[in-house]
Amino acid sequence: xxxxxxxxxxxxxLTAAVITISDSCASGKREDLSGPAVAQFLQELRFEVTVRxxxxxxxxxxxxxxxxxxxxxxxxxTSGGTGIAARxxxxxxxxxxxxRLLDGVGxxxxxxxTKKTPxxxxxxxxxxxxxxxxxxxxPGSPSGALESLKAVAALIPHAIELLSGKTEHKx
Amino acid sequence: xxxxxxxxxxxxxLTAAVITISDSCASGKREDLSGPAVAQFLQELRFEVTVRxxxxxxxxxxxxxxxxxxxxxxxxxTSGGTGIAARxxxxxxxxxxxxRLLDGVGxxxxxxxTKKTPxxxxxxxxxxxxxxxxxxxxPGSPSGALESLKAVAALIPHAIELLSGKTEHKx
Amino acid sequence: xxxxxxxxxxxxxLTAAVITISDSCASGKREDLSGPAVAQFLQELRFEVTVRxxxxxxxxxxxxxxxxxxxxxxxxxTSGGTGIAARxxxxxxxxxxxxRLLDGVGxxxxxxxTKKTPxxxxxxxxxxxxxxxxxxxxPGSPSGALESLKAVAALIPHAIELLSGKTEHKx
Numbered sequence: 001x002x003x004x005x006x007x008x009x010x011x012x013x014l015t016a017a018v019i020t021i022s023d024s025c026a027s028g029k030r031e032d033l034s035g036p037a038v039a040q041f042l043q044e045l046r047f048e049v050t051v052r053x054x055x056x057x058x059x060x061x062x063x064x065x066x067x068x069x070x071x072x073x074x075x076x077x078t079s080g081g082t083g084i085a086a087r088x089x090x091x092x093x094x095x096x097x098x099x100r101l102l103d104g105v106g107x108x109x110x111x112x113x114t115k116k117t118p119x120x121x122x123x124x125x126x127x128x129x130x131x132x133x134x135x136x137x138x139p140g141s142p143s144g145a146l147e148s149l150k151a152v153a154a155l156i157p158h159a160i161e162l163l164s165g166k167t168e169h170k171x
Numbered sequence: 172x173x174x175x176x177x178x179x180x181x182x183x184x185l186t187a188a189v190i191t192i193s194d195s196c197a198s199g200k201r202e203d204l205s206g207p208a209v210a211q212f213l214q215e216l217r218f219e220v221t222v223r224x225x226x227x228x229x230x231x232x233x234x235x236x237x238x239x240x241x242x243x244x245x246x247x248x249t250s251g252g253t254g255i256a257a258r259x260x261x262x263x264x265x266x267x268x269x270x271r272l273l274d275g276v277g278x279x280x281x282x283x284x285t286k287k288t289p290x291x292x293x294x295x296x297x298x299x300x301x302x303x304x305x306x307x308x309x310p311g312s313p314s315g316a317l318e319s320l321k322a323v324a325a326l327i328p329h330a331i332e333l334l335s336g337k338t339e340h341k342x
Numbered sequence: 343x344x345x346x347x348x349x350x351x352x353x354x355x356l357t358a359a360v361i362t363i364s365d366s367c368a369s370g371k372r373e374d375l376s377g378p379a380v381a382q383f384l385q386e387l388r389f390e391v392t393v394r395x396x397x398x399x400x401x402x403x404x405x406x407x408x409x410x411x412x413x414x415x416x417x418x419x420t421s422g423g424t425g426i427a428a429r430x431x432x433x434x435x436x437x438x439x440x441x442r443l444l445d446g447v448g449x450x451x452x453x454x455x456t457k458k459t460p461x462x463x464x465x466x467x468x469x470x471x472x473x474x475x476x477x478x479x480x481p482g483s484p485s486g487a488l489e490s491l492k493a494v495a496a497l498i499p500h501a502i503e504l505l506s507g508k509t510e511h512k513x
């Protein structure tokens with residue numbers, strides 16, 4: 001239904017960045033378990049994870065990093081900072097740099113997550129588009145991050161293809 | 172639970188406009204299959220489809236058409252332009268002219284659509300109110316448009332009744 | 343997974359305000375059935391309902407009340423004004439005073455409600471944070487209000503704990 005992009009036709013892997021957003025991980029007080037788990041799962045989805053970064057819960061630092069990476073990779077996945085604690089700024093920083101938001105992706109992550117724990121409904125993670133890059137927010141816990149990513153794994157490569165290529169038919 | 176409107180009491184049909192939003196349909200390069208399918212389904216729901224138009228994916232043209240039709244009909248259904256391709260502007264144009272948005276309608280269309288294809292989660296279609304008219308965005312593909320419309324068919328006449336009439340009891 | 347707050351450790355009840363938002367209830371034309379039902383259910387959840395108020399569907403009055411109560415209680419639950427009638431202003435007033443919105447809470451109420459009636463998809467109720475208070479909009483009908491509250495009852499105490507306390511681990 002959709003034409004493949006030149007990259008996909010050539011068999012090239014889609015590129016991804018994985019960002020851990022956490023004061024305690026950035027300062028070395030806590031080991032980052034979510035970032036490596038997310039990166040590994042993306043590799044199983046045949047993404048090439050070309051960037052791995054850790055930043056504190058600082059809105060300006062998060063925004064600057066998203067802006068830079070959106071020029072370098074096709075998918076940016078963040079983990080952490082999606083809750084309602086005072087230092088949870090990831091959704092606001094993501095909304096600030098995105099040109100379009102895909103509400104259905106956050107809905108889908110929460111609806112799937114709610115099947116395991118009602119607390120999934122508190123996650124404020126969003127998904128949006130900046131340029132030709134897709135930005136996806138996951139929760140900070142390793143299990144929450146992986147479950148949310150799995151819930152939308154079928155959507156993500158397709159969305160990136162739409163962003164980077166021509167479509168023969170619009171959905 | 173709700174008082175009927177004068178129109179409904181008199182057995183008058185609710186009026187609807189069906190708009191196809193697509194560069195290729197507007198230029199005649201592609202046959203519009205979604206518009207006629209949507210119009211037929213609305214007639215089965217006992218709507219009188221008084222307007223059928225096709226416009227290109229041009230935000231200003233879409234907005235102007237929505238503004239004009241909101242004075243003429245009770246329901247405006249659009250098909251097309253809800254995706255994330257560069258020329259998908261329908262949700263933005265709809266949000267720009269609506270006074271209120273009904274987030275639950277988009278949620279419902281995506282949740283139902285996801286049961287058939289995960290890609291339904293990428294649709295950005297919204298539903299909103301301008302004056303006494305309800306505006307509903309459907310995807311561009313005939314199957315996607317019909318499935319989305321069916322998912323919310325039970326809501327639409329009721330919402331229009333609320334917009335045009337008095338309520339005995341607020342939900 | 344989360345550290346308890348000092349209050350919870352001391353066994354203190356969480357405090358709540360219940361607001362009925364309705365022109366007809368405020369003017370005495372209609373008996374308020376939803377407010378008492380919501381208050382009773384919150385007490386069963388071991389909240390201490392310290393405030394019960396009724397206000398008309400006036401955006402400024404609603405906002406002023408929310409602003410004042412957010413300094414006095416940990417949870418503010420409103421009932422009424424979430425529909426699409428001309429005098430339904432509760433979601434707008436809530437959004438105006440909140441610093442953060444929890445989209446997943448409204449999604450959850452509508453998804454649960456839709457299992458009973460498709461009309462639940464028309465409710466525009468939101469949930470948000472002002473300071474350390476959580477504000478939750480419920481529909482105006484007693485059954486709709488109770489069903490919506492029950493749909494998110496497992497989330498609410500946890501969200502309040504996150505707002506008032508420290509977290510050992512961010513979700």
